[in-house]
Amino acid sequence: MPPVNNPVLSSLLPVVLLIAIGFIAGRVGWVRAEATKDLSNLVFVVLTPALLFRAMSSVHIEQLNFKPVALYFVAIGILYAVVFVSQGRSTRAAVVGLAATFSNTVMIGIPLIGLAYGQAALVMLLTLISVHALILLTAVTIVLEVMEARQLSAAQATAGAPPRHIAQTVLMAIKNGIIHPVPLPIILGLLFAQTSLVIPEVVDRPLQLLGNAFGPMALLLVGATLTQVRVGPHLRAALGITLLKNLVLPLLVALVCWLSGLRGLNLTVMIVAASLPMGANVFLFAQRYQVAQELVTASMAVSTALGLATITLVMSLVSLLA
Numbered sequence: 382m383p384p385v386n387n388p389v390l391s392s393l394l395p396v397v398l399l400i401a402i403g404f405i406a407g408r409v410g411w412v413r414a415e416a417t418k419d420l421s422n423l424v425f426v427v428l429t430p431a432l433l434f435r436a437m438s439s440v441h442i443e444q445l446n447f448k449p450v451a452l453y454f455v456a457i458g459i460l461y462a463v464v465f466v467s468q469g470r471s472t473r474a475a476v477v478g479l480a481a482t483f484s485n486t487v488m489i490g491i492p493l494i495g496l497a498y499g500q501a502a503l504v505m506l507l508t509l510i511s512v513h514a515l516i517l518l519t520a521v522t523i524v525l526e527v528m529e530a531r532q533l534s535a536a537q538a539t540a541g542a543p544p545r546h547i548a549q550t551v552l553m554a555i556k557n558g559i560i561h562p563v564p565l566p567i568i569l570g571l572l573f574a575q576t577s578l579v580i581p582e583v584v585d586r587p588l589q590l591l592g593n594a595f596g597p598m599a600l601l602l603v604g605a606t607l608t609q610v611r612v613g614p615h616l617r618a619a620l621g622i623t624l625l626k627n628l629v630l631p632l633l634v635a636l637v638c639w640l641s642g643l644r645g646l647n648l649t650v651m652i653v654a655a656s657l658p659m660g661a662n663v664f665l666f667a668q669r670y671q672v673a674q675e676l677v678t679a680s681m682a683v684s685t686a687l688g689l690a691t692i693t694l695v696m697s698l699v700s701l702l703a
Contacts (some may be wrong), residue, residue, distance in 0.1 A: 389493060389688075389689055389692050389693050389696070390689065391492060391493075391496065392488075392489045392490075392492040392493035392496070393489060393493075393658075393685065393688050393689055393692075395488070396485070396488055396489060396600060396658075396685055397685060397686070399597055399600035399601055399604065400600050400601075400603050400604040400607070400682065400685065401604060402601060402604060403600065403601035403602060403603060403604020403605040403606075403607075404604035404605065404607050404608060405604070406601065406604070406605055407604065407605035407606070407607070407608035407609070408608050412601075412605040414608075414609050417602060417605055417606055417609070418668070420598070420602055420605075421602055421665060421668040421669070422669075423598075424595065424598050424599050424602065424665060425665045425668070425669055427591065428591050428592065428594055428595040428598060428599075429566075429595060429662075429665065430565070430566035431566075431587075431588045431591035431592045431595075432591070432592035432595045433514055433566040433567045433570060434566035434567070434569060434570040434573075434588065435570065435580070435585070435588045435589060435592050436510070436511070436514075436570065436592070437511070437515070437566070437567050437569075437570030437571045437573075437574060438570040438573045438574050438580055439574055440511045440512075440570075440571060440574045441574060441575075446505070446508060446647075447508065447512075448643070449505065449508075449509075449638065449643055449647040449648070449650070449651050450508055450509050450512060450651075452634070452637050452638045452641050452643060452651065453509060453634055453638070453651045453654070453655065454516055454517075455637050456630065456633040456634040456636070456637040456638075456655070457482045457517065457630070457634075457655075459633060459637075460478075460481060460482055460625065460629065460630055460633055461478040461479075461481070461482050462478075464477055464478040464481050464482075464625065465477075465478040465524070470528075471528055472525055472528045472529060472670055472672045473672045473673045475521055475524045475525045475528055476521075476525070476663070476666055476667050476670065476672050476673045476677060477622065477673055477676070477677075478521070479517070479521045479662075479663050479666060480622050480626065480659055480663045480673075480676075480677055480680055480681075481622055481625040481626050481629075481630065482517065482626070482630060483517055483518075483659060483660045483662060483663050484513075484626075484630075484654055484655060484656075484657035484658070484659070484660055485657050485658050485659065485660040485661070485685075486506065486509060486510050486513055486654055486657060486660065487510060487596065487660075488596045488600075488661075489657050489658060489688070490506055490510070490653075490654055490657050491503065491506065491507075491510075493653070493657070493692070494506045494650060494653060494654070497653075497696065498646065498649060498650065498653075501646060502646055502649065502650050505646065505647050505650040505651075506650050506654060509650070509651070509654055514567060514662070515567045515568075515571065518567075518662060518666075519567065519568075521666065525666070525670055529670070596661065599661035599662075599664065599665060600661055602661075602664070603661060603664050603678060603681055603682070606664070606668075606674075606678045607678055607679075607682055610674075610675045610678045610679055611675075612679045612682065612683075615675055615676050615679040615680070616679065616683070618676055618679075618680070619676065619679040619680040619682075619683040619684075620683060622659075622676075622680040622683075622684070623659075623680060623683045623684040623687055623691075626658070626659050626680075626684050627656055627657075627658065627684060627687060627688060627691035627692070627695075628656070628691055628694075628695070630655045630656070631652045631653070631655040631656040631695050631699075633655075634651050634652050634654075634655040635648070635652045635699070635702060638651055638652070639702065648699075648702070649699050649700075652695065652699045652702070653692070653695060653696060653699060656691060656692050656695040656696075657688070657692065658681070658684040658685040658687075658688040658692075659680060659681045659684040659685070661681070663677055663681065664677055664678060664681055
């Protein structure tokens with residue numbers, strides 16, 4: 382295997398630089414504080430659907446090996462449930478749980494795993510990527526919508542209005558969770574893929590350009606938002622989330638996969654994918670639902686900054702396990 386320092390550095394450095402450029406742009410006033418919300422909405426409502434629909438439009442589920450991916454999500458489900466319950470089962474807890482479990486599998490994972498482990502490992506990672514957002518973001522969206530619906534129902538009851546029936550609340554939350562800028566394009570793209578049709582070039586090219594803009598724009602927004610956040614008060618909590626995301630999650634994935642008999646390259650890919658720093662989608666969810674925004678922004682910066690050390694450690698140890 383090639384030395385781990387080179388692929389780790391080459392995949393993390395562009396992410397760090399983009400966040401730094403966004404920070405500088407925010408600090409000198411090129412991006413004003415009141416503009417970041419509008420830019421966040423642009424990324425969430427325009428760029429994200431384009432990226433997700435196009436990515437899912439060519440996924441043929443029957444050709445993929447989902448056993449390692451299923452084990453990966455078992456581990457994620459365990460950690461997410463623990464974080465969600467321990468944080469109070471609220472919209473904030475839902476976002477913090479996402480922060481502890483959602484990896485940057487595209488901008489960091491693809492170059493890192495491709496360079497370190499080769500084409501076969503990249504195929505396994507792309508299998509994970511094909512359902513990563515579909516499963517995790519859709520599930521968290523529904524959780525967030527259920528929590529918001531419960532809070533609205535409680536507020537109505539406090540105001541003297543008749544509370545909404547629990548079944549009506551859940552159905553409304555599921556509907557809002559599906560008709561949403563994240564799950565809807567994933568589902569539509571996946572359905573389109575099963576038709577064996579091809580997106581016309583005149584449509585595919587704009588979708589590709591919009592999707593390519595997602596990663597850089599989201600990371601620039603993280604940097605710009607950092608100018609509005611005092612990381613110091615959130616440093617301890619950010620370090621805790623980083624510990625869960627960068628080290629506890631890969632340990633849990635390793636344990637679940639090992640006990641289920643997974644070995645070799647597939648095991649390596651799942652563990653390393655779990656060790657990747659937090660993905661930018663978490664930041665966008667915090668912005669969208671206006672919960673834990675400063676904590677998530679600080680945590681993403683800390684998770685990415687410490688990723689060089691934590692990923693190197695995980696990749697060194699995983700060679701002994703796989």
